[in-house]
Amino acid sequence: MKRKRWMIPLAALTAWTVGGALGTTPPKPQTARADVPVTIGAASKRTEFFPAMTGSKPIFVLALGSDSRSNEPDKVAHGHSDVMQLIGINPAQHRATILGFHRDTWVQIPGHDKTRLNTAMVEGGPLLTVKTFESVTHIPIDYYILTSFKGWTDMVNQIGGLFVNIPYPEHDPYSKAFYKPGYQRLNGHNAQAFARDRHDAPDGVYSRTLNQSRELQAAQVGFQQQFEKDPVALFKWVAAGLPDVQTDLPFSTLMSLALTALSIPPKNVNRVLVPAHSGFEGSASVAFLTQPKADQTFADFRKDGLLNYSTPDPG
Amino acid sequence: MARATHRKSGRSSMWVAVVVLVVLAGGGVAFFLIRNDQAGNAQDRPGSSPTITVPPSVAAATINFHLKQVTPTTIGNPGANADASSTKAADDVDKALAQFYEQAFLTKENWDQADYSPAWASVVPESRAAAQHDEDLLTLGKDAPSTYSSVAFDSGDVSVQLLLDENSQPKSAIASVHFNANAKEQSGGTTAVRSVGRYFLRPEGDKWMIYGYQVRRKDKQS
Numbered sequence: 001m002k003r004k005r006w007m008i009p010l011a012a013l014t015a016w017t018v019g020g021a022l023g024t025t026p027p028k029p030q031t032a033r034a035d036v037p038v039t040i041g042a043a044s045k046r047t048e049f050f051p052a053m054t055g056s057k058p059i060f061v062l063a064l065g066s067d068s069r070s071n072e073p074d075k076v077a078h079g080h081s082d083v084m085q086l087i088g089i090n091p092a093q094h095r096a097t098i099l100g101f102h103r104d105t106w107v108q109i110p111g112h113d114k115t116r117l118n119t120a121m122v123e124g125g126p127l128l129t130v131k132t133f134e135s136v137t138h139i140p141i142d143y144y145i146l147t148s149f150k151g152w153t154d155m156v157n158q159i160g161g162l163f164v165n166i167p168y169p170e171h172d173p174y175s176k177a178f179y180k181p182g183y184q185r186l187n188g189h190n191a192q193a194f195a196r197d198r199h200d201a202p203d204g205v206y207s208r209t210l211n212q213s214r215e216l217q218a219a220q221v222g223f224q225q226q227f228e229k230d231p232v233a234l235f236k237w238v239a240a241g242l243p244d245v246q247t248d249l250p251f252s253t254l255m256s257l258a259l260t261a262l263s264i265p266p267k268n269v270n271r272v273l274v275p276a277h278s279g280f281e282g283s284a285s286v287a288f289l290t291q292p293k294a295d296q297t298f299a300d301f302r303k304d305g306l307l308n309y310s311t312p313d314p315g
Numbered sequence: 316m317a318r319a320t321h322r323k324s325g326r327s328s329m330w331v332a333v334v335v336l337v338v339l340a341g342g343g344v345a346f347f348l349i350r351n352d353q354a355g356n357a358q359d360r361p362g363s364s365p366t367i368t369v370p371p372s373v374a375a376a377t378i379n380f381h382l383k384q385v386t387p388t389t390i391g392n393p394g395a396n397a398d399a400s401s402t403k404a405a406d407d408v409d410k411a412l413a414q415f416y417e418q419a420f421l422t423k424e425n426w427d428q429a430d431y432s433p434a435w436a437s438v439v440p441e442s443r444a445a446a447q448h449d450e451d452l453l454t455l456g457k458d459a460p461s462t463y464s465s466v467a468f469d470s471g472d473v474s475v476q477l478l479l480d481e482n483s484q485p486k487s488a489i490a491s492v493h494f495n496a497n498a499k500e501q502s503g504g505t506t507a508v509r510s511v512g513r514y515f516l517r518p519e520g521d522k523w524m525i526y527g528y529q530v531r532r533k534d535k536q537s
Contacts, residue, residue, distance in 0.1 A: 047452045048529040049445040050515070231513055231529065232489055235388040235478040251486060252517075259527065 052263040053091035053256055058305025061087045062130055062144040063216065064121065065195075069149055076148040077246055081121040081129055083195070083212050086139070088305030091260055095268040097307045098216055099297075100209040102276050102287035107136050116286060126246065136289075137298040143249045151244030152195070153188035158240035159226070161185045162218040164194065167211075167313040172197040191215055202314035205287070206273060210311060213271040221266045223258070234258060270310040272297070369436040369443075378413040378421070380492070381472040382406070387479050394483035404485035404523075405475040408516055411437060411523040412473055416494050419454040420508060421466055426459040439519065439526045446525075452532050455498070455508070462500055466508065469495040488516045488523065500536075509533035 053059070065083025066076045084101040105117040110131050112123050120132040130141045147155070156162055163185050170177040177190075177197035186194055195215055201207035226233035238254070249257075275290035275297060289295075301307055385405040389397060418425055418434035425431055431447075431454040438446045446453055455466065471494040478487040496508040512530030516523045 045452055046529075046531040047449045048527075049442065049449065050527040051439075051442050051445070231515070232386075232388075232476045235476060235487070235489070238478060239388050239390045251480075255487060255517075 050259040050262060051256065052260040056090070056092040056304075058303075059089040059091070059257075060139055060141050060143075060305060061089070062126075062133060062141050063087060064126060064129060064144060064146040065152060065212070066121065066146060066148045067118075071148075071150060071244075073246060076151075077125045077146060078122055079148070080118040081126075081146075082118055084117065084129075084133075085209075085213050085216060086133065086137070086141075086301075087216070088301055088307075089257075089260065089264075090305045091263075093268075093304070093306065094264050095306050096264055096270075097301065097305065098213040098269065098271045099301060099307065100213045100271065100273050100311075102205055102209055102274065104205065104285065104287045105274070105276055106279075106281055106286040106288050107132060110135050114281075116284075137302070139298060139302045143247060143253075145245060145247040145249065147245050149192060153192050154244055155188070155240050156186070156191045157188035159219075159222060159237055161187045162191050162215055162222055164191070164215060164218045166194070167214075168202060170194070170197050170200060172200045174199050186215075206276075207314055210271060210273055210313065217266070217269050217271060220261055220264070220269060224262060224266070227262060270307065272307045272309065273311040369432050378417050378468050378471060378494075380409050380413055380494075381470075382409050382475070383472045384474040385477065386475070387477045389479045389481075389483070390486075391481040393479070394481070397479060397483040400479060400483040400485060401477055404477050404479075404488065404518075407518075408475050408477075408488045408490050408523050409473050411516060411525070412490055412492055412514060415514075415525065416471070416492075416510070420494070420496055420510070421468055423466070426455040426463065426466065429457045429460050431455075437525055439517070439524045442526050446528075449528075449530070452530055453528070463498045463506075464501050466496050466498040469497050469507075471495060485518060490514045490516060505537050507535045507537065509535065 063083070063085045064081045066079035067082045068076045068079030070076060070079075080103070082103045084103065086099045086101065087096060088099065089096045101117060103116065103118040106114060107117050107120075108114050109120045109123060109128065111128075112120075117129075117132065117136075120129040124131075126144045126146050130144050133139070134141055163183060165183050166179045166181050168181055170179045172178070172193075175193045175196035175198070177193040179190075179194065195212045196208070197211070198204045198208040201211070223233070223237055226237070234255075238258070247254075275293040276287040277290050279286060279288050297307065382405060385401055387393070387397060387401040394400075415434055415437035418437070419431055420426070422433065425433055431450060434454055435443045435446055451457060455463070471492065474491045476489040476491075477485050480486050491513050492511070494508075494510040498506040498508050500506060510530060510532055512528055514525050514530075515527035516525050518524075
């Protein structure tokens, strides 16, 4: 698939991206009321339709977060991809799975040495990261979407924050994450802090990786709720990111994907961590894929974009 | 950024009726039997397009919606020509919806046969099957031939929300529509036809086409 890098603001639509030609059947009406004849004088009749994707072929989107503090696109694209969430979408089943990868996963980077997975982007930008993912997982990545610290903060602020279920107390001076457990609305700064905290998260980077996907999930819920109140939220979300996102998603596909997100109930989105365990490669603290479970996970995920379980929160 | 743009209100019902009669006398819409319009982006087009017949061209709409408001949302900072681009896009969306409603409710050649395929020409191919499924709510309906003797436009308005890219090019539109028409029934009564809805449109070539909708009918019989 030809990839081209161009920048459009995608805001909190990092939770779903990607389209491509999927199905062989025309889109079905979301709520079909037209089979009920219009009765003159009766209560008003209503119908709606949005062309969500309906194919059974899964869509895979790689959501990346750069550790670059710069606003320059090239520096963002060549920072460490400390956030790596592979989103599988199955339009036919109206389900999605977010598969999170530990940033220090020890892998072979195509054309380079074995090193941490987040280094692929330093070496070759998001395209090399995609290539590395495909090499490791054998999953064809349809699209990638990349943002930065500032990008994520700005996006979250412009969409009015994220309503996130904080799973455990956080008190981390490094990331500035200070939260009690429970549902809270996080502004951009707080959302970033929550997504960065690892020092007092129960399982360190593993917990943090799970929390990052939790924020993506919260973004989907927020989008659905805002769209329900006013469909013009679609435009607000698309425009919210300004020039802080890089992707190879065509605009029309982005819109299709956004509408597809409306057809996926939040309870049909699950979050999974790639099986991995901590260790050392020389003196470097890394994460090794736990085999054969990791390969089994990838094979399962590749089939339909879904995994039928969720990684529980630690503790 | 929001602007209110006002246009002259629509023609009187009698004038609309005259125009409709002239159109019908002139032959109205031309139909073709099998056609598969391939408009739309290839990457999000379904594998097989629905085989819904649409004519290659339809007569210009006679409805003149009152354009109430135009609200652009820009990706990035608005460009220098954002206003002009918004105005043109809103006008084009207005015309596209007028065309749709004309064919769906007012063109007798359509409703008298309960054949609304000219209306589906305003809908992107991948959404036509759904639109046809919702025919009774999006048009005068399948029972129109046995119910009505005439239909005339009364009034209507449109408010347009636009999404512009960083070059002020319109990428998408959401239009809120109120459409009112008066229908005479064969039984002697009258029906106030009321369609209220939101339409989601995108530019396809030089015209805007509907790809999604939320529509309610509030018809009242008197």
